[in-house]
Amino acid sequence: MxxxxxxxxxxxxxxxxxxxxxxxxxxxxxxxxxxxxxxxxxxxxxxxxxxxxxxxxxxxxxxxxxxxxxxxxxxxxxxxxxxxxxxxxxxxxxxxxxxxxxxxxxxxxxxxxxxxxxxxxxxxxxxxxxxxxxxxxxxxxxxASEAYTPRDLVEMMVEIVEPRGGESIYDPVCGSGGFLVSANIKASNFDTDSKLKIHGREINLSAARIAKINCIVHDIFGSDIRISDSLQDLEVSAYDVILANPPFSLATESYGRRVSDSYFDFGIPPQNNADFAFLQMIIKSLKPEGRAAVLVSNGVLFRGGGGDNQRENYTVRNS
Structure with a gap:
């Protein structure tokens, strides 16, 4: 900067x-x-x-x-x-x-x-x-109505997933669009002639506007930034790469309103803590060979209760 x-x-x-x-x-x-x-x-x-x-x-x-x-x-x-x-x-x-x-x-x-x-x-x-x-x-x-992820952390996560031109990239809680912009810069540096397909969802109107502006200012045109609740509006097997910093320990009934196409393959999370809801939604949104980097709180790794079961189910199914 x-x-x-x-x-x-x-x-x-x-x-x-x-x-x-x-x-x-x-x-x-x-x-x-x-x-x-x-x-x-x-x-x-x-x-x-x-x-x-x-x-x-x-x-x-x-x-x-x-x-x-x-x-x-x-x-x-x-x-x-x-x-x-x-x-x-x-x-x-x-x-x-x-x-x-x-x-x-x-x-x-x-x-x-x-x-x-x-x-x-x-x-x-x-x-x-x-x-x-x-x-x-x-x-x-x-x-703040949307999280700002420090640039150094954003760039580290982008390096992990190694986005390449022509791939679709998705941030289900895109905030100001930092992940999407940084990923596009990374892909453009690798191949200047091939751009990423940019997709972002944001529930907050002001944040969505900022993300759109951020993309335009960084010469990203045709980005797909929408005002949407990504916990409610599931996009199954849609994306090559997902980068996200979901709100930590969010209390929401959003996913409790779902009546079909459940993405809770590893267990239903409590409505007073959406950490595992975001993780399972992200997994479900990836293409079969897709890859993701997600920022989570320490509690996701160590919290007891339903978190134990979901961590165990994910480990068993992916071992």
Whole structure:
């Protein structure tokens, strides 16, 4: 990761945070959406030439209303460019309204500062976006709606499964899309002419949008990122490679609602702990010769109760 972008991003986020009383999830959505609009205007300007020139002229304006009007107009056009799959204009409009009530000038300063970072980071736009994701994850801590897996750990797990171009890769809890992006970089380094088939599922709308943006910023086009409960919507024997960091010890009744196509070949997990539900779903989703790397808590290896039976069943069937 390019260390040169870390301090500016952290400083911009800190200034916005200190100047407003918004919930961190609100200005995270705003920050991510504005970043992507500027990314398209600066680094994909051939797609939206008129908007690029218009916003560039207004970056130095002192009129909040004129600036935000131009930004919202550009966001609408970027949404149209990506088939209204990202909800950028809706998110930005909501926060602009909130900004008018709180500190409009602070929001404009944030946008202008972020525009400067995006303009100076042509070679490192992917790193810049990852820095944004990481910064908000560290700030939100356990309250974050999706897990951020440290990059070193992501890269180690990608090395283990060795994805190759042409293969299908799946993350059933894709969060910000870090595994999918890193796996695609690994496969592209091995064979620049052959890309992975990218598939991600995420139950959280905001996280799914971030994953889609992360893919686009890293030049991954045609990715299949959907809002879906992967414990409920099983995809049997579908993927060559699976990488995942499921939420640890999640209490959910999601898999209890299933009425057919059960994937609990090794035992039914309790509804107050979904660790073994995720593992069995992942096993069922792999092609016969597929491979997976999954991050789990220590309890999966040592916890008693139903976990003992499921570990024993898996060991017996695969010995």
């Amino acid at each position: 390019n260390n040169n972008v870390q301090l500016p991003i952290a400083a911009i986020i800190a200034e916005l945070r200190s100047s407003t009383n918004l919930d961190s999830q609100e200005y995270k959505d705003f920050f991510v959406s504005v970043f992507f609009v500027f990314f398209v205007l600066v680094h994909r300007r051939e797609l939206l030439k008129q908007d690029s020139l218009f916003v560039l002229e207004l970056v130095q304006t002192l009129d909040d209303e004129v600036f935000f009007s131009a930004l919202l107009n550009a966001a609408t056009h970027v949404d149209e460019l990506y088939d209204d799959a990202l909800g950028l204009s809706e998110t930005i409009e909501h926060l602009i309204k909130r900004g008018r009530e709180i500190n409009s000038a602070a929001f404009r300063r944030t946008c202008i500062s972020l525009y400067g970072v995006v303009s100076d980071s042509e070679l490192y736009s992917g790193d810049t976006f990852e820095t944004i994701i990481q910064s908000f994850s560290e700030m939100q801590g356990r309250r």
